[in-house]
Amino acid sequence: MEWVTRKGCGSFTKRLETMTYTGKRILLGVSGGIAAYKAAELARRLVSSGAQVKVVMTQAAQEFVAPLTFQALTGEKVAAAMFGPGSEPLEHVALGQQVAAIVLAPATANLLGKMAAGIGDDLLTTILLAANKPILVCPAMNCEMWAHAAVQENVARLRARGLTVLPPEAGELACGATGYGRLPEVETILEALARLVSPQDLAGRKILVTAGPTHEDLDPVRFLTNRSSGKQGYALARVAWRRGGEVCLISGPTLLPVPYGVERVEVRSAREMLNAVLDRFPQADALLMAAAVGDYHPTSCAGHKMKRGAPELTVHLTQNPDILKEVARLKKQQVVVGFAAETRDLEAAARRKLEDKGLDLIVANEVNRPDSGFAVNTNEVTIIGRGQLPTRLPLLSKEEVAEKVLDQVAALLPAAHKSKGV
Numbered sequence: 001m002e003w004v005t006r007k008g009c010g011s012f013t014k015r016l017e018t019m020t021y022t023g024k025r026i027l028l029g030v031s032g033g034i035a036a037y038k039a040a041e042l043a044r045r046l047v048s049s050g051a052q053v054k055v056v057m058t059q060a061a062q063e064f065v066a067p068l069t070f071q072a073l074t075g076e077k078v079a080a081a082m083f084g085p086g087s088e089p090l091e092h093v094a095l096g097q098q099v100a101a102i103v104l105a106p107a108t109a110n111l112l113g114k115m116a117a118g119i120g121d122d123l124l125t126t127i128l129l130a131a132n133k134p135i136l137v138c139p140a141m142n143c144e145m146w147a148h149a150a151v152q153e154n155v156a157r158l159r160a161r162g163l164t165v166l167p168p169e170a171g172e173l174a175c176g177a178t179g180y181g182r183l184p185e186v187e188t189i190l191e192a193l194a195r196l197v198s199p200q201d202l203a204g205r206k207i208l209v210t211a212g213p214t215h216e217d218l219d220p221v222r223f224l225t226n227r228s229s230g231k232q233g234y235a236l237a238r239v240a241w242r243r244g245g246e247v248c249l250i251s252g253p254t255l256l257p258v259p260y261g262v263e264r265v266e267v268r269s270a271r272e273m274l275n276a277v278l279d280r281f282p283q284a285d286a287l288l289m290a291a292a293v294g295d296y297h298p299t300s301c302a303g304h305k306m307k308r309g310a311p312e313l314t315v316h317l318t319q320n321p322d323i324l325k326e327v328a329r330l331k332k333q334q335v336v337v338g339f340a341a342e343t344r345d346l347e348a349a350a351r352r353k354l355e356d357k358g359l360d361l362i363v364a365n366e367v368n369r370p371d372s373g374f375a376v377n378t379n380e381v382t383i384i385g386r387g388q389l390p391t392r393l394p395l396l397s398k399e400e401v402a403e404k405v406l407d408q409v410a411a412l413l414p415a416a417h418k419s420k421g422v
């Protein structure tokens with residue numbers, strides 16, 4: 001039995017579906033590198049995600065992109081000068097304190113050096129000295145510059161002060177060289193920033209999520225499976241990471257990319273999923289089983305591709321272990337959440353599973369309507385806990401459903417409990 005572990009680094013094109021940025025004020029600091037043009041797309045995406053974006057540019061940044069570009073995209077005047085026409089008194093203090101977070105993209109070697117040394121010789125660097133909000137630094141530069149000991153020391157100093165530094169990606173650079181120095185994809189920056197502007201109610205918690213279908217092999221090329229795409233489980237993993245969790249996603253076969261910041265363990269069958277869950281459950285604070293686990297597997301798996309022959313074929317199936325029931329035997333202080341996709345008697349059927357499997361919560365999933373349940377982006381669920389009224393939710397995006405489920409998980413986590421250091 002084999003499974004593969006991958007760490008999400010954000011090379012994906014998924015749009016943020018939640019309200020993460022709605023109404024949040026973000027300061028986007030742009031310094032003078034060729035990647036400044038990519039900051040325009042970042043500003044646009046932040047605005048389309050509901051953020052109010054204030055752009056501050058260095059003098060050099062304005063050599064690459066005109067302030068008017070950012071002004072048109074954000075609907076706000078760009079701040080660039082400490083003195084003279086267009087400057088506002090005390091902007092250098094206020095701007096870094098009246099926002100939810102600051103993102104510096106691109107951050108040049110020069111900007112990193114000034115920040116590390118505590119220099120404030122223009123509007124942006126002065127704002128950064130007075131800022132009291134989370135800062136995400138996105139360096140982009142030539143690969144030799146990035147590798148320079150001085151730059152690396154500066155990055156280490158900034159990290160030691162609590163700033164989040166997103167390392168540049170590898171690839172072909174504007175200067176013609178190939179190596180580490182590219183500004184990360186806008187989607188990656190948005191995900192990293194999302195954690196800085198989200199409530200951190202899962203900080204320090206180890207969250208285990210299962211997602212997707214299982215494949216139960218009949219022969220080397222055929223298997224039994226179901227219609228789960230993994231979208232609901234992946235949304236839970238993404239949102240749990242944004243809320244500060246240390247997230248492990250145990251995933252059946254899906255086409256979805258690894259969510260940013262999340263460790264993904266790839267499995268195929270229900271028995272592989274069981275082993276992967278049992279491995280990690282003792283260290284976990286919460287388990288959310290959104291996977292559609294196959295209840296049976298073929299009793300025997302043919303060693304070679306089965307040939308077409310008789311007009312009828314009988315396949316014998318053996319019951320798979322019930323992962324949640326196995327886990328219930330080991331449960332200590334963990335919060336355990338099951339899902340139940342039902343086509344009739346939704347709440348009653350889900351309640352039976354809540355009791356039968358010894359769960360803390362069950363998410364009853366309406367799968368009769370075409371826009372809810374398997375393989376779509378929206379979901380209609382009812383969250384049922386022990387001894388409490390069910391929370392009936394309208395049709396929401398799967399990320400919004402994840403937020404609601406995690407609200408209840410966060411409330412159930414023991415307050416004084418600390419994650420075991422594994």
Ligand code: PMT
Pocket residue numbers: 211212227228229230231232233270289290291292293294295320321322323324325337338339340341342353365373374375376
């Ligand atoms: O992946 P998507 O396309 O986004 O679709 C999401 C979903 C519909 C698959 C998801 O929201 C969902 O409802 N998942 C549960 C599917 C289901 O009906 O499971 P179940 O009723 O067979 O099992 C109930 C619970 O027991 C589930 O949490 C399941 O993970 C767990 N289980 C089931 C079988 C088994 N052998 N072991 C288990 O632990």
